[in-house]
Amino acid sequence: MKRREFLKATPCLALFGPRALPEICRDLDALEIPPQLSKVEARYYQKLPDKEIECQLCPRQCRLGNKERGYCGVRENSEGTYYTLVYGKACSVHVDPIEKKPFFHFYPGQITLSLATAGCNVNCKFCQNWEISQVRPEQVHHFDFPPRMVVDTAKKYDCPIIAYTYTEPVVFYEYMVDTAKLGRRAGLKSVVVTGGHINPEPLEELISVVEAIKVDLKSFTQDFYDQYVRGKLQPVLEAIKKIAASPIWLEIVYLVIPTLNDSVKEIKNLSRWIKAEVGPDVPLHFSRFHPMYLLRNLPPTPISTLERAHQIAREEGLNYVYIGNVPGHQAESTYCPRCGTLLIKRWGFEVSKINLKDGKCPQCQTPIPGIWD
Amino acid sequence: MAKVIVAHGEILSKNGDINIARLKNIVIKSLRSLFDNLALKEVLLQIFPRPGKVGVKINTIAGKKLSTRPEVALTLSQILAENHPGLSRIIIWDRTNRELKKAGYRLQQRGKIQVFGTDTKGVGYESKLTMTTNIGSLFSHIQSKFIHHSLSLAILKDHGLAGVTAGLKNYFGAIHNPNKYHDQNCDPFVAELCTTPPIKAKHRLTIIDALLVQFHRGPSYHPRWASRENKLIFSLDPVAADHVGWQIIDQLRRRAGLPSLAEENRPPRYLHTAEALGLGHTSTNMEILEVEG
Numbered sequence: 001m002k003r004r005e006f007l008k009a010t011p012c013l014a015l016f017g018p019r020a021l022p023e024i025c026r027d028l029d030a031l032e033i034p035p036q037l038s039k040v041e042a043r044y045y046q047k048l049p050d051k052e053i054e055c056q057l058c059p060r061q062c063r064l065g066n067k068e069r070g071y072c073g074v075r076e077n078s079e080g081t082y083y084t085l086v087y088g089k090a091c092s093v094h095v096d097p098i099e100k101k102p103f104f105h106f107y108p109g110q111i112t113l114s115l116a117t118a119g120c121n122v123n124c125k126f127c128q129n130w131e132i133s134q135v136r137p138e139q140v141h142h143f144d145f146p147p148r149m150v151v152d153t154a155k156k157y158d159c160p161i162i163a164y165t166y167t168e169p170v171v172f173y174e175y176m177v178d179t180a181k182l183g184r185r186a187g188l189k190s191v192v193v194t195g196g197h198i199n200p201e202p203l204e205e206l207i208s209v210v211e212a213i214k215v216d217l218k219s220f221t222q223d224f225y226d227q228y229v230r231g232k233l234q235p236v237l238e239a240i241k242k243i244a245a246s247p248i249w250l251e252i253v254y255l256v257i258p259t260l261n262d263s264v265k266e267i268k269n270l271s272r273w274i275k276a277e278v279g280p281d282v283p284l285h286f287s288r289f290h291p292m293y294l295l296r297n298l299p300p301t302p303i304s305t306l307e308r309a310h311q312i313a314r315e316e317g318l319n320y321v322y323i324g325n326v327p328g329h330q331a332e333s334t335y336c337p338r339c340g341t342l343l344i345k346r347w348g349f350e351v352s353k354i355n356l357k358d359g360k361c362p363q364c365q366t367p368i369p370g371i372w373d
Numbered sequence: 374m375a376k377v378i379v380a381h382g383e384i385l386s387k388n389g390d391i392n393i394a395r396l397k398n399i400v401i402k403s404l405r406s407l408f409d410n411l412a413l414k415e416v417l418l419q420i421f422p423r424p425g426k427v428g429v430k431i432n433t434i435a436g437k438k439l440s441t442r443p444e445v446a447l448t449l450s451q452i453l454a455e456n457h458p459g460l461s462r463i464i465i466w467d468r469t470n471r472e473l474k475k476a477g478y479r480l481q482q483r484g485k486i487q488v489f490g491t492d493t494k495g496v497g498y499e500s501k502l503t504m505t506t507n508i509g510s511l512f513s514h515i516q517s518k519f520i521h522h523s524l525s526l527a528i529l530k531d532h533g534l535a536g537v538t539a540g541l542k543n544y545f546g547a548i549h550n551p552n553k554y555h556d557q558n559c560d561p562f563v564a565e566l567c568t569t570p571p572i573k574a575k576h577r578l579t580i581i582d583a584l585l586v587q588f589h590r591g592p593s594y595h596p597r598w599a600s601r602e603n604k605l606i607f608s609l610d611p612v613a614a615d616h617v618g619w620q621i622i623d624q625l626r627r628r629a630g631l632p633s634l635a636e637e638n639r640p641p642r643y644l645h646t647a648e649a650l651g652l653g654h655t656s657t658n659m660e661i662l663e664v665e666g
């Protein structure tokens with residue numbers, strides 16, 4: 001089955017029936033979820049005296065006593081040993097186009113087996129998936145989906161790529177890394193969609209087992225991170241630099257929220273930083289905000305604001321700038337930065353035309369950075 | 374002026390047994406002392422002026438050794454049930470049945486006094502978020518729907534982040550995402566949570582089980598820093614009750630040669646925030662009465 005036919009037949013396929021859908025235990029009948037959580041020893045933590053531990057996976061570095069859980073809610077100290085409770089416990093599994101992540105310069109037109117567990121190490125007030133990211137694993141329907149089954153399922157559904165996404169994959173790090181390793185042995189690629197809150201050492205290991213990472217850069221000010229994300233900006237910038245300096249593919253998404261992170265100054269600073277520290281060729285997606293979760297008092301981002309951000313980033317010298325969540329906008333497509341030829345035509349998550357020749361513009365031969373075949 | 378009763382008596386023996394008769398006597402005496410020795414039935418009518426169901430929110434996160442003791446919760450519930458005909462049901466509750474059982478509670482979903490967790494079939498959490506200034510949470514249906522009056526029957530412990538966990542912080546167990554409330558020494562999160570309608574409109578009384586107090590390295594149990602204090606704290610003012618709990622922890626720390634919570638830069642600042650938000654009083658405007666039993 002061709003990819004297009006497949007998507008048509010199964011738009012955003014939920015592979016495991018209704019139980020695969022995010023559904024918090026919200027009503028009277030929905031409960032009695034068996035608390036079958038995993039008890040797999042976590043990686044990247046330090047044992048401390050008196051059965052305390054310090055998690056070293058993300059910059060929060062939660063220090064926890066016996067029986068306590070980290071901020072992400074999915075890792076627990078039990079008698080001085082730290083465990084991940086979500087190893088192989090997926091709460092959302094779908095087949096999505098790679099454009100939905102979004103990756104625009106990484107196997108355009110391919111499909112991914114996309115999965116998530118519960119939990120997140122920040123608390124964005126505009127989270128689209130808060131019903132699975134901001135809950136504990138026992139509060140959401142989940143099912144056993146160990147790494148071997150993920151790989152087998154991806155193959156069964158002809159998905160060449162596994163995507164770790166929807167919530168924050170850093171918090172299900174062990175599950176992600178083991179699945180990616182197994183997937184690679186089976187010829188599958190792995191991509192990660194993350195907020196970039198991860199410490200350098202685990203990030204290094206992650207880079208060695210996956211093929212691409214997309215970072216959601218939520219703003220370019222610490223003030224915004226304090227108020228709307230509850231995280232730190234600097235470690236995210238460091239993570240972006242590290243990924244950019246590695247052999248794997250990187251794309252950046254910036255959700256533009258009216259009045260909060262959309263000023264000309266902020267977009268300029270962001271674009272300059274990306275050009276100087278990451279390079280002009282990293283794809284940058286300005287994505288449209290819709291009122292969500294705890295930020296319902298703001299309107300959707302005006303298209304003109306997104307277009308202004310797009311223009312600023314282009315003027316600052318970034319070569320591949322996109323507008324997202326606006327289906328049909330011309331800035332969804334890829335153009336040659338040198339001669340302006342349309343290279344990849346998109347409509348929403350659909351790719352209708354790929355006009356590259358050996359990874360180059362067919363018109364002026366400019367090499368277009370990305371992973372294409 | 375906030376009144377806080379600090380009751381003291383040989384309730385918890387060295388081998389861990391509870392003297393139920395003495396406990397009952399002390400609970401009744403303390404409740405009456407809150408209202409200048411009014412008769413018990415009158416006292417309960419003052420605390421629960423309208424008929425309805427009572428939620429007794431306990432803390433069972435740390436297992437049998439360091440949770441609100443079942444004997445305390447059940448004795449209190451019996452006193453309420455026997456002396457206030459308008460209280461149709463008393464629900465002793467916490468987050469999960471697993472934790473309740475581990476802390477020594479027998480689950481019970483029938484009768485006037487019931488014991489169950491939010492994860493019981495047919496209970497669960499609200500689907501609509503309740504917002505604080507900073508965070509949004511889903512409340513347990515027990516707190517939001519099942520009960521009319523709420524009583525925080527907490528346990529007194531040192532807490533590595535919050536400084537102290539007692540009556541106010543006990544309500545972290547009423548929401549689905551307490552892990553998101555631990556930044557900045559839980560300040561202002563504890564206080565803000567307690568200003569939300571499901572808590573503020575229903576909270577009637579704080580009782581703190583300080584029979585065994587973990588004064589260092591909490592909130593988990595470490596026998597080396599746990600002291601058998603044999604105290605119970607009662608107050609209609611949730612901030613004042615916790616403030617007295619804080620003083621007890623600091624006293625024990627001093628006695629053990631440990632720095633105070635303020636010296637360790639983790640005093641429970643959320644109590645001052647709670648006072649500023651109108652939830653009660655800290656050190657000023659407080660009358661502390663001792664009750665022996």
Ligand code: SF4
Nearest residue numbers: 055058061062070072
């Ligand atoms: S991964 Fe979770 S437990 Fe570890 S430091 Fe981050 S928030 Fe804390």
